[in-house]
Amino acid sequence: MKILGLVVEYNPFHNGHLFHLKESKEIVNPDCTVAVMSGNFVQRGEPSIIEKFARARTAIMLGIDIVLELPVVYSLQDAGGFATGAIRTLEALGVTDIVFGSETGELSLLNEVSKILLAxxxxxxxxxxxxxxxxxxxxxxxxxxxxxxxxxxxxxxxxxxxxIGSSNNILGLEYLRAIREIDSKIRPHAIKRKGAAYSDDENRGSFSSATAIRKMLRLGDIESVKNAVPGEMFKTLLKEIRAGRGPILACDMESFFLPFLRLISRNDYSDFYGFVEGLDARFCECSKRGDLQTFLDCVKTKRFTLSRIRRLMYYPALKFTVDLIERSNRLGPQYIRLLAFNENGREYLSEIKKSIGLPIINTVSMWRKVLDEAKKKEMKIDENLFKEQLERDLLAVDFYSSFYSSPENRSKGSDMLSRVIYERDS
Amino acid sequence: MKILGLVVEYNPFHNGHLFHLKESKEIVNPDCTVAVMSGNFVQRGEPSIIEKFARARTAIMLGIDIVLELPVVYSLQDAGGFATGAIRTLEALGVTDIVFGSETGELSLLNEVSKILLAxxxxxxxxxxxxxxxxxxxxxxxxxxxxxxxxxxxxxxxxxxxxIGSSNNILGLEYLRAIREIDSKIRPHAIKRKGAAYSDDENRGSFSSATAIRKMLRLGDIESVKNAVPGEMFKTLLKEIRAGRGPILACDMESFFLPFLRLISRNDYSDFYGFVEGLDARFCECSKRGDLQTFLDCVKTKRFTLSRIRRLMYYPALKFTVDLIERSNRLGPQYIRLLAFNENGREYLSEIKKSIGLPIINTVSMWRKVLDEAKKKEMKIDENLFKEQLERDLLAVDFYSSFYSSPENRSKGSDMLSRVIYERDS
CATH class of the missing domain: 1.10.8 (Helicase, Ruva Protein; domain 3)
Incomplete structure (x- = not known):
């Protein structure tokens, strides 16, 4: 059996993603396609434009069979931590092949380099x-x-x-390193990216990048968005926006982070992961600036990229302690969080249920039962880390939903009230 | 020599305050009048409508000789802690008489009761x-x-x-208790309050309460404000509003506190003062609500007043730990923070300079020198508590100024950049 794995953010799902999905399926010819997806916070250190269940359902409509959530302790990390979380999740779910886009599209170069990175x-x-x-x-x-x-x-x-300096090649390298690190049998495939580069924010018509599409959403240019994303994604975006659950933009959180960062002392930062080499002092000093962009520019040096600083900003909020992140990177995710699946996905899940090495969380409110069963089955998981990782996912959703425009949505935005999506074939 | 002491918030200074000031001077006939004033956060658990220096300067214009800041660790406490900080500050500055407004206006009743409270x-x-x-x-x-x-x-x-259940009588009781507690020779005087009750938010013309005036400011009813406050205060309000430094309203902070409170776990609350009798659990549970008013209503019980809950909200933000507040209430303020004075005030200050028992802070950036001199003079102060109390005052200003409408003001809002105001007689 061939199980295709993809690492995605779908923020939002655009035409380039659809193209990539089709190509991947052509290469692997899978029995089932699994995507591990960032939840409500993505790797560039931002909230996702709409919340995770809406994005997961759309991914199912557009050809994915199972969508898993990458725990936020990984989705808000650099390429290394991100890849560690994603690959170990896909490995646990029995994925046989992964396909990733890269600027080079050539595996041999990345493979050679990844060997050096691991050794x-x-x-x-x-x-x-x-x-x-x-x-x-x-x-x-x-x-x-x-x-x-x-x-x-x-x-x-x-x-x-x-x-190897371009962003998707960096991610590709880290996927390969992460695969080697756990001696996984997953077969990696690299395909050349189609369309605009990751950080290109220009409107490139039907092959605009996610960055460009988010910019269109920010500017309210709905027509251009319609042109750049599949119909299902467009319908979902409209639905979420109309319901007052989006678009959630990085700039919406500015009003929160300016006062918030001012309340954190240099000493406090030492608890949190990544505040090394004077970043604690820079954060303290720069938080006195008048707006978030000026803060970011003030912290930024040749040494620290903007994405890194943006991600770090969330670490004190979501309590990414040194200990939590180091253990997460060493031990990997302690559960598989299911967001959505279709009939084909359901069949595959019931097939691997017995052999799987990590507990599967369908409904978060049942986490205690899931944990108890995992212990009964003597799965190799760390109970504390399980709780801490899950707590951060819950926290991330509570935090995210407090930015919804309507009070009613904010109070209903808890992950504890959510249910996995089962899309029956229609 | 007679030194009149007043405990004030002047949020804003209104006609009732002016009346009270004149009456107080008639009773005491003082050589100098000293007011200890809440800084940027007031006792009802709110930001002040405009920042402390603008309010202090206006108080000088309207008849006060010296304005001191009540450290925020006291200004955001209940009547007991508030009175402890205020009375000990006035005692340290050599005040001989204090006059306070109360609903009863009669000292004997309050005196009898305060004896019971202390014993x-x-x-x-x-x-x-x-x-x-x-x-x-x-x-x-x-x-x-x-x-x-x-x-x-x-x-x-x-x-x-x-x-004794009315708010100003409660404060009066606590002043009397605080005076007895330190065996102070300060003579207390109570006068009957003129005009509207403290929490009355109706427009009562030229004798509207501060609550009513803040409501007018919120609604933008500038004409009514003009009618309710002295000319100097009105000029100051206009100036601050035009400069983009006000009015700062409790509701402006809603966008901050909803996400902020969601990030605090029940366990975290145990570090902070006042989260007793299940308030930690109530805060956690209620922070999932959709807006701040619903949050407050959700936490509120017969047992916990709204003001108390509002104040508590600020404790995790400004790091009011159990230890800090308990030591502050036991040991009192560790410094006297001067905000503004006039010529008469300056003369009095230079007279008492040698005999004073607490270090005086003119310019916060010089705090280290002030502390060193206090140690040289063998003043009875706790160095750590001095630093911790001052740190909270600085934090309060940084936090407050992050809510200014213009980024430029936000970046200039640091207390470290401030200077004491010396209003020469013109």
């Missing part, structure tokens, strides 16, 4: 350290360190190292 | 405990306990106990 030979580590010390951002320092390391050893690779 | 005889304590257990709010339980205690002992008093 971390002494010389590479030394070079990485020295480039970081020079003030380069982590992605750049890593690129230079790999270039230094392979130069002389592998002439072809050394010429092509520049390519 | 806390066994029978009274027992009665208080039992009324609290029946679910009454603290002010009511106390009133009933006093009634029970004096009945049979003091017939006249027992008939009049009902009067």
């Amino acid at each position: 971390e030979p002494e010389e590479y580590r030394h070079r990485l350290h020295s480039h970081l010390k020079d003030g380069h951002s982590f992605p750049n320092a890593r690129k230079y360190a790999i270039r230094d390391y392979v130069s002389g050893k592998d002439r072809e690779l050394s010429f092509r190292v520049e390519e | 806390e005889p066994e029978e009274y304590r027992h009665r208080l405990h039992s009324h609290l257990k029946d679910g009454h709010s603290f002010p009511n339980a106390r009133k009933y306990a006093i009634r029970d205690y004096v009945s049979g002992k003091d017939r006249e008093l027992s008939f009049r106990v009902e009067e």
Whole structure:
């Protein structure tokens, strides 16, 4: 049996995603397609434009059989943590193949580099350290360190190292590293990305990037959105917007984060993951600025990318302690959270039910029962970490829904009230 | 020499305040008049309508010689903590007489009751405990306990106990208790309040209450405000509003507190003062509601007044830990923070400079020097508590100013950049 796995955010699902999905299915010819998707907060350090269940249902309509939620402790991490959470989730669900888009579309280059990343030979580590010390951002320092390391050893690779700096190649590298790390048998496939680049925010018609589409939504340019996303996604967006549950934009949270960050002392930051190398002091000092963009610009250096700073902003809010994130990256997700599935997905789930190594959460309010059963089955999970990861997912939804425009939606936005979506074939 | 002390909020300074000030001066005939004033957060658990320096300058224009800031760890407490901070500040500054408004205007009644409050005889304590257990709010339980205690002992008093339940009488009682508590020689005087009751929010023309005037400001009814406050106060209000520094309204903070309170777990609350008798659980549960008013109504019981819940909301934000507030109530303020003075005030300050028992902070940025000098003079202060109280005052200003309408004001709103106001006679 072939099970295709995809790592997605679908924020929102656009024509490029549909194209990628079709191509992936052509390559793998799967019996079932599983997507692990960021929940209400995405990897670039932002809220998702609409909440996770609406995005999950749409993904089912558009060809995915099962949508799992990537726990927020992973979805709000850098490429490394993000990939660790995603790959281990897909592995637990029995995925046999994953397909990811990358700028290069070529697996051999990424494979060679990912070996270096996992092995971390002494010389590479030394070079990485020295480039970081020079003030380069982590992605750049890593690129230079790999270039230094392979130069002389592998002439072809050394010429092509520049390519690994683009965002989807970085993610691809991390998927490959994460697969190797757990000795997974998952077969990776890379395909060349179609259409606009990830961070391109220009309207490129029917192949606009998610960034460009979010900009259209921010500006209220509904016609352009209609042109750039599949019909099902467009219907969902309209429905959610009309119901007062979106679009939730990063700038909507500005009014919260300015006062919030001012309340955090330099000392407080030491509890939270990632506030290293003086970032605690920079956050304190810069929070005195007058708006969020000025805050971000003030914290930013060559060393720290804007996405990283945006993600970090959420860590004190969602209580991403050093201990929680380090254990999460070491031990992986402690549960599989099901958001939506169709008939085909349901059949596959009932098939693997007995052999699966992680507890599956259908309905969050039943978490205690799920945990007890997992213990009875002697699954290898850490009970505390299970609770802490799930608590952050609940917290993320409570926080997110407090930004809905209508008070009624805000009070109904709790994850505890949610139910998994089963889309019967119609 | 006679030094008149007043405990004020001036939020804003209205005609009733001016009347009270004149009457007080007639009673005491002072050489100097000192007001201790709440800073940017007031006792009813709200931000002040405009920031403290603008209110302090206006108070000087209208007849006060020296304005001191009541540290926020006291200004956001119940009547007991508020009075403790205020009376100890006035005592430290050498005040000889205080005058306070009260519904009764009669000192003897309040004096008799305040003796009971300080002595806390066994029978009274027992009665208080039992009324609290029946679910009454603290002010009511106390009133009933006093009634029970004096009945049979003091017939006249027992008939009049009902009067001590009104808000200004409660404050008056606490002033008297705080004066006795430190064996102060301050002479208290009570005068009958003129005009509208404290919580009356109706427009009563030129004698409208501060609550009513804040409502006019919220509704933008500038003409009514003009009629209800002295000319100087009106000019200040207009200036601050035009500059984008006000009016700051409780409802402006709603957008912050809804997401903020959702991020606090029941466990977190145990660090903070006042979350007793299940209030932690109530806060957690009720923060899932859709707006702040619904939240407040949800937390409220017969036992907990709305003002108390409003104040408590600020405790996790401003880090009012159990330890900080308990030590503050025991040891009192560790510094005197000067906001504004005139020529007469300056002369008095230079006179008492040598005998004063608490360090005076003119300019916050010089706090380290002030602390060092206090230690050299062997003043009886607790260095840690000094820092912690001052840190909360700074935090309160940073938090407050993040709600200014213009980003430029927000970035200039730091207390560290402020200077004491010296109004020379013109």
